[in-house]
Amino acid sequence: MRALVADDAQQRIKEFIVERGLGPGDPLPTEAELRERFGVSRNSLREALKSLQATHVVEIRRGFGTYVGSMSLEPLIDGLAFRTVVGHRRGEDSLLELLQLREALEAGLMSSLAGRLDEDSLAALDGLVRRMHDEVAAHGAIDAATDRAFHLALYGPLANRLLSELLDAFWSAFHQSRTQDVGQPPENKDGSELARMHGRIVAAVRAGDAEAAEAAVHEHFDDIRGRLSHRDPQAGLRP
DSSP, rough: OOOHHHHHHHHHHHHHHHTTTOTTOOOOOHHHHHHHTTTTTHHHHHHHHHHHHHHSSEEETTTTTEEEOOOOHHHHHHHHHHHHHHHHHTTTHHHHHHHHHHHHHHTTTTTHHHTTOOOHHHHHHOOOOOOOHHHHHHHHSSHHHHHHHHHHHHHGGGOHHHHHHHHHHHHHHHHHHTTTTTTBSSSSSSSSHHHHHHHHHHHHHHHHHHHHHHHHHHHHHHHHHHHTTTTBSOOOOOO
């Protein structure tokens, strides 16, 4: 019964946020005010707030109060990564399925990007490709942070915050899965070629050639897929 009351309180708190037009960082009423408003016990309200905090809908700041949370996609990332790892352990191709989802979204966006990025955006991408080559020269691999930054910079100009966050969530879930003991790709892949693949995506986008840009994206994902297919299923996968 208490769980049902807490669930109802969660829904009413979310409705309150929407009705008042509140956003991340805005303060919510005190616990006493919320209990009076919704007619629930202290325990039920606190259970509701803790559940909402877990999904980033609210943020509880001890000694300061309760605020609207960041509403980030981190819970989605954790859920996707965990599901992928569990699926892998059950013999499913869950990591490849997550990769396929990323590929479909990213390749499908090339027609919206080709020939439409301004010089500042293209210069930022060029700089990230150069950094990739520098990292390969220094330690033989592209840093995960640089790869993530490249994808954020590539799709950022679409000016669709939700799309950017979702693409980043899929990237993060894939990377998190790979670092949680889901297989090890071979180490003999030329890191410089991986950097050049990213460079070919930028070149096609700059030239306004959507078909070539999409082909370059598929080439990049084919490479990742190929390395994953040769992994040792029992070995851990390093970033």
